[in-house]
Amino acid sequence: MNSQARSRAATNPTSDVTEFDYVIVGAGSAGCVLANRLSADGKTSVLLLEAGPKDSNIWIHVPLGYGRLFKDKTVNWMYQTEPEPGLDGRSVFQPRGKVLGGSSSINGLLYVRGQHEDYDRWRQHGNSGWGFDDVLPYFKKAEDQQRGADDFHGAGGPLPVSDLIHADPLSAAFIAAAAETGIPLNPDFNGAAQEGAGFFQTTTTRRGRRASTAVAYLRPARDRSNLHVETSALAQRVVFEGRRADAVEYRKAGTLRTARARKEILIASGAYNSPQLLQLSGVGPAELLRKHGIEVVLDAPGVGQDLQDHLQVRVVMRCAKPITLNDIVNHPVRRILAGARYAAFRQGPLTIAAGTSGAFFKTNPRLATPDIQIHFLPFSTDKMGEKLHSFSGFSASVCQLRPESRGSLRIRSADPAAPPEIRINYLSTEVDRTANVEGLKILRKILQAPALRSYVVEEVDPGAKVSSDEALLNYCRARGSTIYHPTSTCRMGSDPLAVVDQRLRVRRLEGLRVVDASVMPDLVSGNTNAAIIMIAEKASDMILEDR
Structure with a gap:
């Protein structure tokens, strides 16, 4: 392609062949960060490809809307695992964002970095x-911390990190019970130490709206003439010239298109779609x-291996007082009033994230750091995304x-639209x-502590009949499910199975990086979205340094 043709292609993203400095595949938690940072100079041309639609669904922007989006195939890949041997042969639903903002547009909004260790x-x-010490500056760079800047937090960054707007008495009672x-x-799980009980912070604006990366990073950059965003554009494959990544083929509106990258192709499609691509x-x-x-361009046996995820096992309690979200949702007048309160003031139960308060603790005193996270919720359901219980209820889940x-991820066919084969091997x-x-066992002690006693009628699930270690393990197998944190399928490292190096370049190839949860060497000790944003912030600097 001559220079004149390249110029025409770069300014006409609707042509069949276009050319940019960088082509980013995936506009999720990482991709939106990359698009913002790499296009910030106004000169570097960037194409951002997203398989899903624009983030125009109203429920994306309402914090509690994650319940509505959980099984909405218009914004969700809706993957399933293969039958899991450790979970009684059950397939486990794997929701992943398929929309601008990716999973940051449909997740539970919790801002948890993990442990320093x-x-x-x-x-x-x-x-x-x-x-x-290396990654802390990037956490701080991303953050607009409501409490202000300090040794561990930043202010003025793109990502709002906010205190809960709706702090209900049950969530406060859980913290008091844990202390008992x-x-x-612990007032700050992201500060000097993680261990303890407290309220979670969330990626919401000060006005109670979801702050996905599409909102926090992409929206401020959308008017840049050097940034082009294509939605409903499903990447088919990366095209190589020898060992160098040259272009991305993608399908949009029934047409196969090609986007060439002068500098690099950046795959940011998540722990499932990146190894698939x-x-x-x-x-x-x-x-x-x-x-x-x-x-075969490169025999890389590590691609799709080392899949990790957090399992959650929930305990459901019947509440003695009609103060749960169950009571609001199941009462037509209270439900309307809650909606009106949110519409008028951006307050009330519609601002609830997928965890209000929680705790981090050790199951064994010999451990150096906590190995369990608790998510407390002032509502209850049989399965996330399904109807809330008809009774007054609340729940808390254990997450190792x-x-x-x-586990592993493997393609089923050469069809890019076919869902991959996902095996996580929980409890193996x-x-x-x-x-x-x-x-x-420790969670049950908390739920039976004096601070919660006046709120508890009984434990509904698993119930008092489940008491032995064997029975509890059987309950984990029967009811355990994902808490939506898949990682490590394009793992960073220098060993033979590592997929990317410490600068996130795909090893033994040129012009290709992976930037998302798949590069984590192993899972962080907490929710993953904050860490993914940090990875993309750091990657942006490395990419600009290497150009």
């Missing part, structure tokens, strides 16, 4: 530049690729922070099984 462990595994069992109070492009386990008739279980190790059982 998580990132030091990344560094100790050979990933220089990824220790906590010996868990210290690499495999479709000929980068992955050679035997798998040949099975589906895909020409550093599971040993590992004794450490994981023991941690979940012990976590449930």
Whole structure:
């Protein structure tokens, strides 16, 4: 392509072949950050491709709207695992965002970074530049902390991090009950230490709206002439010239289009779609690729391996007072009043995130850091995304922070629209099984503590009949489910199975990086969205340094 043709292509993103400095595949938690930072100079041309639609669904912007979006296929990939041996052969639903903002547009909004030790462990595994002291500046750079800047927090960044607007008495009582069992109070899970009980902070604006990365990062950059955004554009494959990534083929409105990258292609499609795209492009386990008739560009057996996720196991309580979200949703007048309150003041129960208060604790005093996270919710349901219970109820879930279980992601065919085969292998190790059982036992002590006694009628699920360790483990197998934190399928490192190096470049290839949750060497000890945004902030600096 001559220089004149390149110029025409770069300014006409609707042509069949276009050319940009950077092509980003995926406008999720990482992709929107990359698009903002790489286009900030007004000169560097950037194309951002998103398989889903614009974030125009009203429920995306209402915090409690995640319940409405949980099984909405217009904004959700709605994946399923293969039958999980450790969960009685059940397939586990895997919601992932398919919309501008990705999963940050449909997630539970909690802002949790994980433990300092998580990132030091990344560094100790050979990933220089990824220790906590290295990544803290990027957490701070991203953050507009409601409480102001300090040693651990930043103010004035793109991402609002806010205190809860609707702090109900049940959530406060949970914190008091945890303290009564010996868990210290902690006003900031993202400060000096994570251990303790307290309120979560959320990625919401000060006016009670969701602050997805599409809102926080992409919206302020949309008017830049050098940034082009294509929605409903499904990437088909990365095209290589030898070992160099040259272009991305994508399908939009029934037409196959090609976007060439002068500098780099950045895959930011998440822990499931990034390894899927690499495999479709000929980068992955050679035997798998040949099975589906895909020409092997690079035999990379680590692509799609080391899949990790957090399991959650919930306890449901019947509440003695009609103060839960169940009572509001199931009462037509109270439901209308709650909607009106949110519309007028951006306050009330519609601002509730997927966890109001919570706790981090150790199941064994010999552990150096907490291995369990509790999410407390002032409502209850059989399954997330389904109707709330007809009775007054609240719930709390156990989440093992550093599971040993590992799974995989593999394409089923050469069709980019076909969902991948997902195997997570929950509860496949004794450490994981023991941690979940012990976590449930400690959670039950909290829920039976004096501070909650006046609110509790009974434990509905699993119920008093489930008391032995064996019965609790069986309950974990029967009712455990994802808490939506898949990672590590394009893992960073220097060992033979590592997919990207410490600068997130795909090893043994040129012009190609992966920037999202899939590059995590292992799971962080908490919710993943904050860490993904940090990864993209750091990656943006590395990309600009390397150009």
